[in-house]
Amino acid sequence: xxxxxxxxxxxxxxxxxxxxxxxxxxxxxxxxxxxxxxxxxxxxxxxxxxxxxxxxxxxxxxxxxxxxxxxxxxxxxxxxxxxxxxxxxxxxxxxxxxxxxxxxxxxxxxxxxxxxxxxxxxxxxxxxxxxxxxxxxxxxxxxxxxxxxxxxxxxxxxxxxxxxxxxxxxxxxxxxxxxxxxxxxxxxxxxxxxxxxxxxxxxxxxxxxxxxxxxxxxxxxxxxxxxxxxxxxxxxxxxxxxxxxxxxxxxxxxxxxxxxxxxxxxxxxxxxxxxxxxxxxxxxxxxxxxxxxxxxxxxxxxxxxxxxxxxxxxxxxxxxxxxxxxxxxxxxxxxxxxxxxxxxxxxxxxxxxx
Numbered sequence: 081x082x083x084x085x086x087x088x089x090x091x092x093x094x095x096x097x098x099x100x101x102x103x104x105x106x107x108x109x110x111x112x113x114x115x116x117x118x119x120x121x122x123x124x125x126x127x128x129x130x131x132x133x134x135x136x137x138x139x140x141x142x143x144x145x146x147x148x149x150x151x152x153x154x155x156x157x158x159x160x161x162x163x164x165x166x167x168x169x170x171x172x173x174x175x176x177x178x179x180x181x182x183x184x185x186x187x188x189x190x191x192x193x194x195x196x197x198x199x200x201x202x203x204x205x206x207x208x209x210x211x212x213x214x215x216x217x218x219x220x221x222x223x224x225x226x227x228x229x230x231x232x233x234x235x236x237x238x239x240x241x242x243x244x245x246x247x248x249x250x251x252x253x254x255x256x257x258x259x260x261x262x263x264x265x266x267x268x269x270x271x272x273x274x275x276x277x278x279x280x281x282x283x284x285x286x287x288x289x290x291x292x293x294x295x296x297x298x299x300x301x302x303x304x305x306x307x308x309x310x311x312x313x314x315x316x317x318x319x320x321x322x323x324x325x326x327x328x329x330x331x332x333x334x335x336x337x338x339x340x341x342x343x344x345x346x347x348x349x350x351x352x353x354x355x356x357x358x359x360x361x362x363x364x365x366x367x368x369x370x371x372x373x374x375x376x377x378x379x380x381x382x383x384x385x386x387x388x389x390x391x392x393x394x395x396x397x398x399x400x401x402x403x404x405x406x407x408x409x410x411x412x413x414x415x416x417x418x419x420x421x422x423x424x425x426x427x428x429x430x431x432x433x434x
Contacts, residue, residue, distance in 0.1 A: 115229030198274025204231030
């Protein structure tokens with residue numbers, strides 16, 4: 081979860097700009113859209129300690145062929161999970177301060193539902209392990225996915241939702257075909273890139289009943305320059321608005337998708353059940369205005385929590401702080417009951433949790 085892994089698509093461009101060269105739209109596009117896992121893997125998720133925990137915890141790991149890629153999916157079954165680690169943050173870099181421990185016992189009872197967990201840009205499914213353990217301990221079956229071009233999945237290009245929403249339909253088909261439980265209600269929990277991808281997916285797949293979006297972007301075309309300039313203000317600002325927009329058009333052509341298929345604003349307007357948005361008030365990479373914009377278009381009963389003091393890197397680490405609200409949300413919506421936080425919200429609202 082390092083700054084370099086989150087923003088890996090911009091590193092070569094930054095280096096060239098720093099040398100005084102003027103990259104063209106093709107170069108900028110290649111660095112934005114080419115698979116993040118084609119570059120050296122960095123970050124906490126890729127550490128041997130985390131990978132060892134993952135191997136123990138996953139009840140099943142399998143591959144799902146999709147268009148021009150093969151995705152890796154892992155399952156954390158319902159059970160009792162005690163996960164201990166002490167995350168530390170230095171700028172955009174995250175590491176574990178001390179040992180990582182996991183003790184667990186799987187539970188053979190039918191799960192409350194299936195929660196699909198989607199990681200951020202440049203990361204991998206192991207980013208979601210603390211969340212997976214939290215919700216598997218709450219009675220859910222959890223599926224984590226390496227999105228195309230990430231982690232152990234293949235794929236030459238990323239699609240900012242346009243390609244991934246179609247991928248996830250096949251992923252969900254595969255998960256259901258391998259399950260001994262029929263017709264589990266499906267929820268989605270995504271972070272940043274994964275949150276927006278999850279919203280695009282939910283808009284087209286009626287099996288999804290609930291979405292929780294942590295720090296999503298409302299528009300990838302707006303978010304990419306915003307994120308680059310916030311992280312590298314002295315260098316990325318030298319890429320003009322015009323060059324960014326030209327590169328985004330070139331990249332979509334290379335990756336074979338249309339930006340109209342990666343329209344998170346439209347996706348949210350087409351989801352006819354409430355959505356829970358959570359954003360850090362101190363997010364300087366993707367402004368909370370992205371979530372506010374989406375909230376204004378979301379179905380009645382949708383909510384936004386803007387969390388004081390949290391930024392784009394720190395917010396997804398606050399599992400203990402955020403899980404109670406999210407757990408209540410999923411319990412209400414996946415069960416289809418009129419109880420809980422979601423059912424008591426008569427309209428769209430924005431607030432800050434304690």
